[in-house]
Amino acid sequence: MGEGSGTSVAPALSLTAITKRYTEAPVLFPTSLEVQTGEFVTILGPSGCGKSTLLRIITGIIEPTGGTVRLDGTDVTHLPPERRDMAIVFQSYALFPHMSVGDNIRFGLKMKRIPRAEADRRFDHVVGICGLTPLLRRMPRHLSGGQQQRVALARALVMQPTLLLLDEPLSNLDAKLRDSLREDLLELHRETRSTSLYVTHDQTEAMSMSDRIILLNEGRVVETGTPRDLYLDPKMRFTAEFLGQTNIVPVTAEGRSAGTPWGQAIALRAPAHGPSQVSLRAEALRISPDTSGPATVTELQFLGADVLYSVDCGGHAFRVRRDSDAPLIDRGTRVDISAMGDATPLQDTPGEAA
Numbered sequence: 001m002g003e004g005s006g007t008s009v010a011p012a013l014s015l016t017a018i019t020k021r022y023t024e025a026p027v028l029f030p031t032s033l034e035v036q037t038g039e040f041v042t043i044l045g046p047s048g049c050g051k052s053t054l055l056r057i058i059t060g061i062i063e064p065t066g067g068t069v070r071l072d073g074t075d076v077t078h079l080p081p082e083r084r085d086m087a088i089v090f091q092s093y094a095l096f097p098h099m100s101v102g103d104n105i106r107f108g109l110k111m112k113r114i115p116r117a118e119a120d121r122r123f124d125h126v127v128g129i130c131g132l133t134p135l136l137r138r139m140p141r142h143l144s145g146g147q148q149q150r151v152a153l154a155r156a157l158v159m160q161p162t163l164l165l166l167d168e169p170l171s172n173l174d175a176k177l178r179d180s181l182r183e184d185l186l187e188l189h190r191e192t193r194s195t196s197l198y199v200t201h202d203q204t205e206a207m208s209m210s211d212r213i214i215l216l217n218e219g220r221v222v223e224t225g226t227p228r229d230l231y232l233d234p235k236m237r238f239t240a241e242f243l244g245q246t247n248i249v250p251v252t253a254e255g256r257s258a259g260t261p262w263g264q265a266i267a268l269r270a271p272a273h274g275p276s277q278v279s280l281r282a283e284a285l286r287i288s289p290d291t292s293g294p295a296t297v298t299e300l301q302f303l304g305a306d307v308l309y310s311v312d313c314g315g316h317a318f319r320v321r322r323d324s325d326a327p328l329i330d331r332g333t334r335v336d337i338s339a340m341g342d343a344t345p346l347q348d349t350p351g352e353a354a
């Protein structure tokens, strides 16, 4: 991976107009994406959206119906998996059961005939940062799930692949272990400066780990961006609803301004005309008791740090989050409602039922 002097460096991975049909119906519509060297990118989407299909195409387990896969600028579309410089960590740890932890990690280095001194250097480095030194002589069956996944990760990292693929690697672990391994994964990514493509249906994992998220639905890229951009300023309705909890609010737009069901004019970040929709997060809405207010509290849930209110406003249901140290507002109370900040008009994704 040369740093071209002044010339642009090819992305570690680039997919151009990848399509896939197993039978009649397309599973992937023309899909293009790039992962730059050193990036941590997540492909996020609900079950059945085509994540595994895309991953299998990237690894070379299946061929796409159309399009091109490039690794560091080289076309690998028709190369078998073993000739692609990638390593993959699966949700099932897939360690060799008859080999010790140390031998599992060394296996790939031997297969690739990496010279002894270089192999030892890489092995020591990765084992050290993965915290596996005390476990090197153990057999996989004597390890916990979290430890096995750490070994699988070390086995992949030691190969220093152009691309590290992580296929739902945390989904077999319990919630607490998942949180701590998530932090470890990020630290490892930074320390090894690997280029990582993470695949998950879990929006919390995607938001907390990624430099960028590629959101997939029904075989199409819906939207791509940093977790912050996708959460705070989604352009697509699907994005707004998939990431966190939000209110899809019907508005009447006139250029850069839109009228809400409670009669407030809110600023739009992009112009729109006529009936439109915007996403307003539960924390972006405010309510306060007001006997002549346009809304009524229908439900409240105490969640610890905050209280989630359900509010009815002219037949529309909205959710509003308030700090729990603010005075509680009882069910049945009339309230005034307002939105903080501006909003982006949402678009429906192609193929999505309107």
Ligand SMILES: Nc1ncnc2c1ncn2[C@@H]1O[C@H](COP(=O)(O)OP(=O)(O)OP(=O)(O)O)[C@@H](O)[C@H]1O
Pocket: 022, 023, 027, 045, 046, 047, 048, 049, 050, 051, 052, 053, 054, 201
């Ligand atoms: N071998 C196959 N033959 C026919 N259809 C398939 C095949 N593999 C997957 N599909 C279909 O392709 C679509 C996408 O499946 P895929 O496994 O890629 O989704 P996914 O996002 O990885 O889902 P999950 O998170 O549930 O694994 C689904 O409708 C699935 O039924």
